[in-house]
Structures are given as structure tokens and as C-alpha cells.
Amino acid sequence: MLGAGALAIAGxxxxxxxxxxxxxxxxxxxxxxxxxxxxxxxxxxxxxxSRRLSSREIALAHAASFATAREAIRIQELADDLxxxxxxxxxxxxxxxxxxxxxxxxxxxxxxxxxxxxxGPSEEDP
Numbered sequence: 605m606l607g608a609g610a611l612a613i614a615g616x617x618x619x620x621x622x623x624x625x626x627x628x629x630x631x632x633x634x635x636x637x638x639x640x641x642x643x644x645x646x647x648x649x650x651x652x653x654s655r656r657l658s659s660r661e662i663a664l665a666h667a668a669s670f671a672t673a674r675e676a677i678r679i680q681e682l683a684d685d686l687x688x689x690x691x692x693x694x695x696x697x698x699x700x701x702x703x704x705x706x707x708x709x710x711x712x713x714x715x716x717x718x719x720x721x722x723x724g725p726s727e728e729d730p
Contacts, residue, residue: 607654610647614640667696668706672718679714690714 617640624632663686670685671677683693697716700706708718 605654607647607649607651610643610650614644614647617643663696664700664703664705667693668700671697671700671706671708671716674718676711676715676717679716682716 617636621633621636621640624630624636667682667686670682679690679694679697682697683690686693686696688696694714697706701708706718708716710716
């Protein structure tokens with residue numbers, strides 16, 4: 605929201621700069637152009653940052669659901685599903701554990717077993 609707002613202000617400043625140029629108001633053009641530049645760069649940064657955070661949360665949630673859907677998984681299976689190297693898949697899974705998306709334990713070097721308490725009510729044993 606912050607990124608979109610900053611980009612909107614930059615766009616409005618650009619319109620004001622163009623209007624000032626059409627009316628031959630040099631000082632107005634300079635001030636509006638400066639505002640446009642000052643809001644455009646942070647706006648792009650904030651917009652990109654929010655997209656990265658959104659992608660990160662989606663990856664963590666997906667890794668957690670992938671891990672809890674099975675009794676046990678191999679890191680290579682998660683890596684194939686996420687289309688990332690096994691080292692990155694392990695890092696994502698460890699981050700998901702640290703941030704509370706999934707609970708479980710690593711067995712050996714490349715096997716993860718999710719806690720059964722993480723399953724939803726429809727997946728519990730009768």
C-alpha cells in the first residue's frame with residue numbers, strides 16, 4: 605500500500621510538472637519534477653519489497669502444507685515441487701518451522717517428519 609501510494613504521488617507530481625511546463629512555469633516544473641523523482645524511487649522499492657514478502661509467505665505456506673500432507677518427505681521431493689535446489693528447499697522448510705508454519709523434525713540428512721498434531725480435522729485418524 606505504501607509503495608502504491610508513493611507511486612501515485614509520483615504520477616500526480618509528473619502530471620503537475622507537465623502542466624507547469626505547458627503553462628511555462630519554470631519553478632513549478634522544477635518543484636513537481638523533484639517531488640516525482642523523490643517519490644518514484646522509494647515507491648518502486650516498497651512495491652518490490654511487498655511483492656518479495658508475499659512470495660516468501662506463499663513459499664513458506666506451500667512448504668508447510670507439502671510437509672504435513674505426507675507422513676514423511678525427502679528434501680529432494682520438496683525441492684522438486686518448489687523447483688529449487690535441495691539446499692534452498694531445506695532452508696525454506698527450516699524457516700517454515702522457525703516461523704511456526706509447520707512442526708516436525710529432521711531425521712537424518714534429507715528426511716523430514718511432520719508432527720501428526722499439525723493435520724486438520726478431516727485428516728485425523730478415526
